[in-house]
Amino acid sequence: VKEFYESKTAKEPGREVFNEMLGEIEKGFASGILAWNPDRLARNSIDGGKVIYFVDTLKIVALKFPTFWFEATPQGKFMLSVAFGQAKYYTDNLRENILRGIRQKIRRGELSAKAPLGYFNEPRLRTIEPDLKTFRKVKTILEAFATSEY
Structure with a gap:
């Protein structure tokens, strides 16, 4: 038994660890996958x-999964392909929803990224607020920079 830890997203083909695992299977060093x-x-x-x-x-x-039943029958392979298709749909749909949310923020005039220096993202209100610890310092630095007195 050999363990493979993949840190790259399964959304894109060409993952090194995944390809290494399939290479070991192709060479006959293993004949199964637990995921x-x-x-x-x-x-x-x-x-x-x-x-x-x-x-x-x-x-x-x-091919074993604790949360998904699979058997190497035509029905099992069909269901596996459906599971792969659902995973692709989930990823693609999530991307669309995130982009739609970003576009809505931009239309409302909101910053659609991480809060800039001197501010923080308020998670409850989902707004960007001044950070009382750093705001005044950053403001002073930027004002000095604007007057060339730095």
Whole structure:
């Protein structure tokens, strides 16, 4: 048993650790994958297709998840492809929702990023407020900079 820890998003194909894991399986060093959920393996069609292809060619004979049932039957492979598709949909939809929220903030004249120096993001009100610890210092520095007296 070998453990692989992937820190890159499964949204994009070409993850080094994922490809290393599939390479080990292709060479016959392993024949199964244990993962938390199918969306941890692939949120893109290329990586999802590779996993399903390896199941088809019996390079992967065991694919286990504690939260998802899988068996190497036509129905099981179909459900796995649906799970990969749902993961891709979730990622794409989340991106659209975030961009829509950013556009709405910009339309309202709000800053759509992290609060600038001297301010902080107020999580309850979802506003940007002056930071009492640093605001006056930053204001003094910027005023001096504006007059070339720094």
